[in-house]
Amino acid sequence: MTYRAGRHFLQIPGPTNVPDRVLRAMDMPTIDHRGPDFQAMAKRVLTGIRRVFKTTNPVVIYPGSGTGAWEAALVNTLSPGDLVLMYESGHFASLWKKLAERLGLRTEFIAGDWRHGADAAAIGERLKADAAHEIKAVCVVHNETSTGCVSPISDIRKAIDAAGHPALFLVDTISSLASIDYRHDEWGVDVTVAGSQKGLMLPPGLSFNALSDKAIAAQAGAKMPRSYWAWDEMLAMNPNGFFPSTPATNLLYGLDAALEMLDEEGLENVFARHQRHAAATRAAVEAWGLEVLCADPAQHSGALTAVLMPDGKGADALRKTILENFDMSLGAGLSKLADRIFRIGHLGDYNDLTLVGTLGGVEMGLKLAGVKHRSGGVDAAMAILAAAAPAEARQAA
Numbered sequence: 001m002t003y004r005a006g007r008h009f010l011q012i013p014g015p016t017n018v019p020d021r022v023l024r025a026m027d028m029p030t031i032d033h034r035g036p037d038f039q040a041m042a043k044r045v046l047t048g049i050r051r052v053f054k055t056t057n058p059v060v061i062y063p064g065s066g067t068g069a070w071e072a073a074l075v076n077t078l079s080p081g082d083l084v085l086m087y088e089s090g091h092f093a094s095l096w097k098k099l100a101e102r103l104g105l106r107t108e109f110i111a112g113d114w115r116h117g118a119d120a121a122a123i124g125e126r127l128k129a130d131a132a133h134e135i136k137a138v139c140v141v142h143n144e145t146s147t148g149c150v151s152p153i154s155d156i157r158k159a160i161d162a163a164g165h166p167a168l169f170l171v172d173t174i175s176s177l178a179s180i181d182y183r184h185d186e187w188g189v190d191v192t193v194a195g196s197q198k199g200l201m202l203p204p205g206l207s208f209n210a211l212s213d214k215a216i217a218a219q220a221g222a223k224m225p226r227s228y229w230a231w232d233e234m235l236a237m238n239p240n241g242f243f244p245s246t247p248a249t250n251l252l253y254g255l256d257a258a259l260e261m262l263d264e265e266g267l268e269n270v271f272a273r274h275q276r277h278a279a280a281t282r283a284a285v286e287a288w289g290l291e292v293l294c295a296d297p298a299q300h301s302g303a304l305t306a307v308l309m310p311d312g313k314g315a316d317a318l319r320k321t322i323l324e325n326f327d328m329s330l331g332a333g334l335s336k337l338a339d340r341i342f343r344i345g346h347l348g349d350y351n352d353l354t355l356v357g358t359l360g361g362v363e364m365g366l367k368l369a370g371v372k373h374r375s376g377g378v379d380a381a382m383a384i385l386a387a388a389a390p391a392e393a394r395q396a397a
């Protein structure tokens with residue numbers, strides 16, 4: 001491989017760029033995970049992570065990808081053959097459904113058009129019709145990374161309550177945790193699923209389940225086979241700062257540093273930073289004469305923006321042009337959106353100049369690849385950024 005000067009722009013919607021401070025924190029000797037130094041760090045991290053989920057309940061941390069935490073949420077709370085209601089928000093909701101079926105659960109999908117988040121009213125109607133309470137869990141993806149649409153979790157909670165339905169509520173926040181406002185306790189979520197590689201600014205390799213009392217109680221009746229993903233031993237050992245199997249020691253050092261950084265900036269400021277960058281990105285897309293995939297402005301994601309290609313396809317050729325010329329990776333369209341969209345990640349460790357550089361790369365790429373568009377996207381984004389410059393925004397907060 002030939003050396004390419006300058007920093008690679010990793011602007012996919014996760015994994016995100018890992019800040020130097022996190023890299024430095026991980027660049028340490030791996031210590032005895034049954035010793036006192038590890039114990040002190042693990043206790044700090046297991047407590048600190050609760051603030052990010054906005055919960056006072058335990059958060060289980062696995063060495064594993066987000067997919068593992070999806071599985072953990074299901075096997076700890078359900079029994080073979082249980083019916084699970086899911087909402088087709090996009091590619092990741094579809095993958096979670098496939099995983100549930102492979103585990104031996106029955107699933108029902110409320111159809112979606114991949115341009116909206118989950119529909120709280122439709123979920124509520126389906127639950128009202130389930131007088132026998134056959135549905136045991138409702139599964140929703142908060143930020144659908146394949147589309148850039150956000151599902152209204154609080155409204156879905158209200159719809160479940162209004163239907164008087166006892167189903168558990170399981171939510172995937174893999175691309176929203178620490179990027180978009182999320183409140184595990186306040187929104188009455190039973191299991192929140194998350195991963196390390198997006199808003200938490202870590203490399204891939206850790207995944208999380210935040211629990212409710214109801215989810216913890218559900219273990220007793222849940223008959224799905226489980227061992228590695230079982231919460232019981234984690235919950236027994238974690239309060240002491242230990243884990244039932246070898247934890248990902250160095251990733252936990254990184255998490256310790258990332259939690260410190262999120263605390264220093266303040267979670268609400270992190271959310272506001274991403275919303276501002278999302279608004280500037282949408283202004284650029286509009287100025288280019290292109291269309292944002294997410295069709296409901298109230299559901300636009302702060303974490304990423306998916307952009308439709310003007311002629312319906314050719315997104316992969318555009319991404320290739322941008323990678324080869326400007327050393328920037330953009331997110332691909334997934335499954336039925338393949339080649340039709342490209343996705344701009346603006347989550348994680350990201351500032352105004354990262355955004356201007358990203359959008360500059362896209363605008364130059366559109367021109368080079370011969371994609372029909374108007375110029376002026378970067379200017380439009382800069383106008384949004386200048387209207388509320390970061391130092392002023394910080395003072396106002």
Ligand code: PLP
Binds near residue numbers: 066141175
């Ligand atoms: N859910 C969402 C919303 C995601 O964005 C992803 C990955 O990008 C996953 C689930 C799967 O997580 P992982 O690839 O870490 O297993």
